[in-house]
Amino acid sequence: MSALPAAIVALIASLRSLPGIGPRSAERIALHLVQADPHAVEQLARHLTEARARVQLCATCGALTETSPCGTCSDPRRDATFLCVVERPTDTLVIEKPGTFRGRYHVLGGKLSPLNGIEPEDLRIRELEERLTREPVKEILIALGTDVEGDATSFYLARRLARPGLKISRIAHGLPAGAGLDFADELTLSRALEGRRDMKQDE
Amino acid sequence: MIENATGLIVRTRPLTETSLIVQWLTAEQGRIATVAKGARRSKSAFQGKLDLFYLAELSFSRSRHSELHSLREVRVIETFSFLRKGIERLRQACYCATLVEQTTESDTPLPGVFPLMQEYLMALAQGASNVHLLLAFELRLLNQLGMGPNLDDCRLLPADRELAHRLATGGLLTLSELQPDPESVRAVKRFLHGFLIYHLGRLPRGREAALATDPPRCSG
Ligand SMILES: [Zn+2]
Numbered sequence: 510m511s512a513l514p515a516a517i518v519a520l521i522a523s524l525r526s527l528p529g530i531g532p533r534s535a536e537r538i539a540l541h542l543v544q545a546d547p548h549a550v551e552q553l554a555r556h557l558t559e560a561r562a563r564v565q566l567c568a569t570c571g572a573l574t575e576t577s578p579c580g581t582c583s584d585p586r587r588d589a590t591f592l593c594v595v596e597r598p599t600d601t602l603v604i605e606k607p608g609t610f611r612g613r614y615h616v617l618g619g620k621l622s623p624l625n626g627i628e629p630e631d632l633r634i635r636e637l638e639e640r641l642t643r644e645p646v647k648e649i650l651i652a653l654g655t656d657v658e659g660d661a662t663s664f665y666l667a668r669r670l671a672r673p674g675l676k677i678s679r680i681a682h683g684l685p686a687g688a689g690l691d692f693a694d695e696l697t698l699s700r701a702l703e704g705r706r707d708m709k710q711d712e
Numbered sequence: 713m714i715e716n717a718t719g720l721i722v723r724t725r726p727l728t729e730t731s732l733i734v735q736w737l738t739a740e741q742g743r744i745a746t747v748a749k750g751a752r753r754s755k756s757a758f759q760g761k762l763d764l765f766y767l768a769e770l771s772f773s774r775s776r777h778s779e780l781h782s783l784r785e786v787r788v789i790e791t792f793s794f795l796r797k798g799i800e801r802l803r804q805a806c807y808c809a810t811l812v813e814q815t816t817e818s819d820t821p822l823p824g825v826f827p828l829m830q831e832y833l834m835a836l837a838q839g840a841s842n843v844h845l846l847l848a849f850e851l852r853l854l855n856q857l858g859m860g861p862n863l864d865d866c867r868l869l870p871a872d873r874e875l876a877h878r879l880a881t882g883g884l885l886t887l888s889e890l891q892p893d894p895e896s897v898r899a900v901k902r903f904l905h906g907f908l909i910y911h912l913g914r915l916p917r918g919r920e921a922a923l924a925t926d927p928p929r930c931s932g
Contacts, residue, residue, distance in 0.1 A: 528729060529729055621799055621802075623799075623802060623803040623806035623807065623918055623921070623922075624723060624764075624806045624809065624810065624918075626917055626918070628921065656763050656764075657763045657764040657765065657795055657796055657802065658764065658802070660796035660797075661795065661796055661797070661798070661799045661802045662799075664796065664797050664798060664799070665798075665799045697760055
């Protein structure tokens with residue numbers, strides 16, 4: 510069997526650096542591309558470069574956008590008094606999915622991680638504090654991950670952002686919908702117990 | 713070959729979209745790295761069991777050709793949940809883990825280091841002022857590794873030397889009640905600063921932040 514042409518080898522190497530693409534998939538895609546309609550491949554290449562060139566981070570909230578400020582930040586129907594703090598730009602897409610959150614966002618750009626040298630000044634916390642002086646924010650919903658570093662970041666934020674007239678809440682953590690108690694691990698269960706809610710008749 | 717151990721998780725990082733590399737500090741096997749296959753999937757049996765400084769019983773298959781062993785089962789004993797409630801103590805625990813990483817080799821038994829780290833986390837859980845506790849950890853780790861300073865033949869003043877001796881001996885848990893003279897604490901801190909640079913070539917990352925005494929690092 511003859512060796513692969515250098516151009517295909519280089520293409521495979523590029524594809525392999527993409528998430529979720531292993532050596533076999535990379536080779537399959539590369540071999541498909543070099544035999545495909547040249548116009549289709551040109552279009553793919555154009556879409557790749559255009560998407561990368563156009564998509565940026567919103568200067569206000571830090572979400573992915575083509576215009577800054579982004580659609581959410583400039584939409585007058587979104588509740589400007591309610592701010593949801595997330596770790597990564599893609600987390601805003603997750604919160605948007607159920608369609609129940611009507612406030613705005615603030616992307617931190619990471620979480621505190623002493624082991625990796627990520628300290629408060631490496632996150633967009635100062636930008637968040639500036640927004641609090643400019644925007645009519647009344648409630649901040651902290652929606653970070655629940656691992657040790659995520660929790661430590663949430664606690665740090667709650668303490669640093671505390672000011673009169675500002676409510677700071679965290680998304681509730683508990684049992685996955687539709688799951689039985691026997692499937693929950695101990696930590697999830699203890700959090701669900703900590704975050705228990707009153708069951709009032711009128712709710 | 714399947715092995716069992718009791719260990720503390722000292723680092724985790726994603727390997728693929730579904731699997732996680734988990735580094736452990738154990739007594740008999742020392743520092744080991746395991747891959748937890750599927751751990752990043754929401755329905756994994758590892759879900760909620762693998763996070764920083766969890767103390768757990770684990771079983772793993774030792775790899776014959778690499779230093780990355782395969783994690784099979786985990787039973788969490790202690791989560792040290794206080795680390796979630798303040799970045800200061802998390803910083804200190806992380807610094808200690810970094811120091812262990814920098815001063816020891818992987819896959820080499822560390823019979824004294826594992827209980828030291830465990831005892832340190834227990835002492836840290838008691839709160840109070842932690843700077844001298846962290847200096848005690850540094851001194852004890854260096855002693856464990858046979859590279860500790862000779863306190864009787866160093867430039868510390870008698871009172872500071874006495875504190876250093878006190879920090880290096882006895883139960884770590886009793887040290888959280890100790891209220892040493894701040895001047896002596898500063899002297900021991902400076903002494904170890906120089907000692908670590910001299911012996912390690914550079915100061916381990918995070919020491920300054922871990923030893924900063926002011927609680928929250930707020931701006932304005
Ligand atoms: Zn925006």
